[in-house]
Amino acid sequence: xxxxxxxxxxxxxxxxxxxxxxxxxxxxxxxxxxxxxxxxxxxxxxxxxxxxxxxxxxxxxxxxxxxxxxxxxxxxxxxxxxxxxxxxxxxxxxxxxxxxxxxxxxxxxxxxxxxxxxxxxxxxxxxxxxxxxxxxxxxxxxxxxxxxxxxxxxxxxxxxxxxxxxxxxxxxxxx
Amino acid sequence: xxxxxxxxxxxxxxxxxxxxxxxxxxxxxxxxxxxxxxxxxxxxxxxxxxxxxxxxxxxxxxxxxxxxxxxxxxxxxxxxxxxxxxxxxxxxxxxxxxxxxxxxxxxxxxxxxxxxxxxxxxxxxxxxxxxxxxxxxxxxxxxxxxxxxxxxxxxxxxxxxxxxxxxxxxxxxxxxxxxxxxxxxxxxxxxxxxxxxxxxxxxxxxxxxxxxxxxxxxxxxxxxxxxxxxxxxxxxxxxxxxxxxxxxxxxxxxxxxxxxxxxxxxxxxxxx
Amino acid sequence: xxxxxxxxxxxxxxxxxxxxxxxxxxxxxxxxxxxxxxxxxxxxxxxxxxxxxxxxxxxxxxxxxxxxxxxxxxxxxxxxxxxxxxxxxxxxxxxxxxxxxxxxxxxxxxxxxxxxxxxxxxxxxxxxxxxxxxxxxxxxxxxxxxxxxxxxxxxxxxxxxxxxxxxxxxxxxxxxxxxxxxxxxxxxxxxxxxxxxxxxxxxxxxxxxxxxxxxxxxxxxxxxxxxxxxxxxxxxxxxxxxxxxxxxxxxxxxxxxxxxxxxxxxxxxxxxxxxxxxxxxxxxxxxxxxxxxxxxxxxxxxxxxxxxxxxxxxxxxxxxxxxxxxxxxxxxxxxxxxxxxxxxxxxxxxxxxxxxxxxxxxxxxxx
Numbered sequence: 001x002x003x004x005x006x007x008x009x010x011x012x013x014x015x016x017x018x019x020x021x022x023x024x025x026x027x028x029x030x031x032x033x034x035x036x037x038x039x040x041x042x043x044x045x046x047x048x049x050x051x052x053x054x055x056x057x058x059x060x061x062x063x064x065x066x067x068x069x070x071x072x073x074x075x076x077x078x079x080x081x082x083x084x085x086x087x088x089x090x091x092x093x094x095x096x097x098x099x100x101x102x103x104x105x106x107x108x109x110x111x112x113x114x115x116x117x118x119x120x121x122x123x124x125x126x127x128x129x130x131x132x133x134x135x136x137x138x139x140x141x142x143x144x145x146x147x148x149x150x151x152x153x154x155x156x157x158x159x160x161x162x163x164x165x166x167x168x169x170x171x172x173x174x175x
Numbered sequence: 176x177x178x179x180x181x182x183x184x185x186x187x188x189x190x191x192x193x194x195x196x197x198x199x200x201x202x203x204x205x206x207x208x209x210x211x212x213x214x215x216x217x218x219x220x221x222x223x224x225x226x227x228x229x230x231x232x233x234x235x236x237x238x239x240x241x242x243x244x245x246x247x248x249x250x251x252x253x254x255x256x257x258x259x260x261x262x263x264x265x266x267x268x269x270x271x272x273x274x275x276x277x278x279x280x281x282x283x284x285x286x287x288x289x290x291x292x293x294x295x296x297x298x299x300x301x302x303x304x305x306x307x308x309x310x311x312x313x314x315x316x317x318x319x320x321x322x323x324x325x326x327x328x329x330x331x332x333x334x335x336x337x338x339x340x341x342x343x344x345x346x347x348x349x350x351x352x353x354x355x356x357x358x359x360x361x362x363x364x365x366x367x368x369x370x371x372x373x374x375x376x377x378x379x380x381x382x383x384x385x386x387x388x389x390x391x392x393x394x395x396x397x398x399x400x401x402x403x404x405x406x407x408x409x410x411x412x413x414x415x416x417x418x419x420x421x422x423x424x425x426x427x428x429x430x431x432x433x434x435x436x437x438x439x440x441x442x443x444x445x446x447x
Numbered sequence: 448x449x450x451x452x453x454x455x456x457x458x459x460x461x462x463x464x465x466x467x468x469x470x471x472x473x474x475x476x477x478x479x480x481x482x483x484x485x486x487x488x489x490x491x492x493x494x495x496x497x498x499x500x501x502x503x504x505x506x507x508x509x510x511x512x513x514x515x516x517x518x519x520x521x522x523x524x525x526x527x528x529x530x531x532x533x534x535x536x537x538x539x540x541x542x543x544x545x546x547x548x549x550x551x552x553x554x555x556x557x558x559x560x561x562x563x564x565x566x567x568x569x570x571x572x573x574x575x576x577x578x579x580x581x582x583x584x585x586x587x588x589x590x591x592x593x594x595x596x597x598x599x600x601x602x603x604x605x606x607x608x609x610x611x612x613x614x615x616x617x618x619x620x621x622x623x624x625x626x627x628x629x630x631x632x633x634x635x636x637x638x639x640x641x642x643x644x645x646x647x648x649x650x651x652x653x654x655x656x657x658x659x660x661x662x663x664x665x666x667x668x669x670x671x672x673x674x675x676x677x678x679x680x681x682x683x684x685x686x687x688x689x690x691x692x693x694x695x696x697x698x699x700x701x702x703x704x705x706x707x708x709x710x711x712x713x714x715x716x717x718x719x720x721x722x723x724x725x726x727x728x729x730x731x732x733x734x735x736x737x738x739x740x741x742x743x744x745x746x747x748x749x750x751x752x753x754x755x756x757x758x759x760x761x762x763x764x765x766x767x768x769x770x771x772x773x774x775x776x777x778x779x780x781x782x783x784x785x786x787x788x789x790x791x792x793x794x795x796x797x798x799x800x801x802x803x804x805x806x807x808x809x810x811x812x813x814x
Contacts, residue, residue: 050564120497121410256535257742318760369784377496408500
């Protein structure tokens with residue numbers, strides 16, 4: 001059957017002046033495009049994180065330019081560097097101080113699994129302390145890798161839903 | 176406390192069997208022993224050859240090849256530095272002034288080393304700093320090494336002195352048995368403060384008259400001393416923490432309320 | 448009811464807005480005046496010395512990059528020279544020149560990070576963006592040479608793994624042609640800036656006597672009037688053949704250290720130009736056996752890193768392929784001891800300037 005041109009309708013009068021969408025989508029979009037990271041550079045990866053925020057790679061164009069010093073004002077904790085035993089409770093405290101919704105990126109080999117430091121004072125991965133959303137391999141990962149990971153996080157936020165996020169918790173608590 | 180060596184043979188601790196403490200007498204003795212061993216080996220080769228030759232003649236076979244004394248290979252880019260007799264004026268002056276307290280002194284790889292008796296080290300440091308012909312103003316570094324295979328000492332503490340005005344360096348070395356408390360060098364060089372705290376943290380060597388001898392790198396409640404040779408690289412299990420919670424802590428809090436705790440005195444590891 | 452003192456004890460760090468790494472300062476304040484300051488370190492202690500005791504001489508280089516992570520090539524140079532001293536290796540002349548060249552680029556890169564973060568802490572955010580722009584060009588050069596931007600592992604025992612790639616010299620000369628104008632740009636932003644001068648002149652003073660007593664080296668010592676630079680006092684690599692000056696000042700405050708480091712940027716450009724012009728022909732690697740064994744030897748090799756005296760202490764065993772003891776004398780470790788005398792009696796805002804001027808990198812302090 002041929003396409004009936006009259007079956008395709010142009011925008012109605014109302015659609016000329018309104019955008020309809022789901023509330024969840026809007027909220028996800030606003031969260032994803034203005035993620036504010038916390039300055040949490042521990043070691044060498046911090047320098048690459050600074051380079052990602054600086055002139056050439058420019059994190060700011062993704063909406064994540066403002067690195068907040070206080071965890072109370074940030075959404076994202078980029079754990080950039082090696083987690084030592086002495087630092088572990090502090091990371092946990094900072095994570096608890098962040099308000100929901102919050103995400104964690106484990107940047108670099110050290111934050112992922114201890115990296116080259118398989119020693120007595122190094123925690124083998126920050127996911128032993130806080131739940132991690134994105135892991136970035138590399139020692140250190142290039143700033144482009146950090147931006148790629150950040151964009152993946154944005155995808156995760158955009159495609160997530162608030163109901164999904166807490167469903168597991170509610171089910172576990174109730175059932 | 177798990178021992179990571181279990182089931183992981185690459186994590187097992189291998190205690191060193193030798194005492195690599197550089198010294199002129201030790202080197203000379205070692206050279207003599209090596210030369211004697213080489214000589215003995217050569218003699219044995221000769222006698223083996225003679226015996227084999229005799230046997231071959233008796234059986235009517237051809238004589239075996241004669242052993243050739245190995246010629247020293249020409250030195251390429253690799254020539255290990257060896258201890259030599261001290262000729263540096265600083266070392267000679269130290270020996271003149273302190274006599275018996277300077278147990279050994281030699282030069283190796285262009286560096287001067289003097290081994291000092293452990294109860295005289297403070298005097299020697301003071302002398303090196305204040306004497307007008309020595310003027311070693313700065314203590315560049317102070318560190319220690321563990322020698323478990325040695326019989327009459329357990330650690331060596333080394334001081335690296337630098338003279339900024341004369342552009343010269345000197346190493347002083349002290350040997351200590353286990354448990355010996357050494358006089359702190361902070362009495363001569365204030366900068367030794369943190370160096371000695373690190374030595375205490377890593378080896379357990381205590382210093383007398385130190386302003387604040389506490390752990391500096393490891394947390395205050397750390398057990399054992401990491402840089403000792405019997406301590407495994409992966410540690411004694413202190414790093415195996417796992418206090419990751421669910422995302423918002425709700426499950427834990429729920430479980431604790433059910434169990435009757437109000438979660439006020441929640442035990443989490445603290446920073447210090 | 449309340450304790451006897453009116454002092455406030457606060458904790459600065461280990462997580463704080465200034466980007467110097469995980470340093471914690473226990474400050475006792477009387478209003479805004481600092482009564483006492485006690486640095487607490489160890490939050491980045493990774494056990495590098497213990498790890499390197501279980502690795503061969505060759506493998507140890509990897510962990511040296513990650514100590515002073517702002518200047519990895521400087522650490523690599525110190526390590527390579529120390530191991531070569533311990534084993535008795537002769538390095539070809541061309542390798543010395545290339546090492547010196549890369550070490551000076553590394554000095555520029557490290558000082559650019561210092562300038563960017565120090566200015567950012569005090570409030571001058573623009574400088575950070577400008578310095579990192581130049582630093583990216585240097586990191587492109589490093590990537591061209593050894594494949595990595597930051598943690599370079601650039602050298603080998605006995606020389607270099609490979610010669611300079613094609614196009615390196617052209618890119619380096621292009622950078623040198625452009626860079627003096629950039630230094631002037633930074634100086635235009637800061638040197639005569641009234642706010643910068645008010646925040647840095649007279650702040651965090653450390654005189655020469657205290658500096659030497661505490662073991663402080665590097666630009667901190669040179670800003671106090673002591674013309675001591677290991678590149679001149681105990682020359683290594685190709686520095687004996689280079690013609691350069693040691694900038695010193697006498698005021699010993701933060702502004703003086705800023706001027707010393709800016710002058711060092713210019714001297715580094717001078718050295719790089721001399722290296723490029725005088726680069727000798729020849730091999731870049733010594734002829735060595737596959738497996739390197741040491742004799743019983745104990746060496747301490749000092750080098751001048753951008754922060755101060757970086758020393759490697761190695762003890763070798765007879766026939767050993769691994770070091771018996773591997774210790775690094777980090778310049779930041781001794782320099783940080785001088786923080787307390789520098790800030791006590793001053794204002795709390797000057798603590799930030801003091802930490803910035805020390806140029807601390809916790810990776811090398813905590814090892």
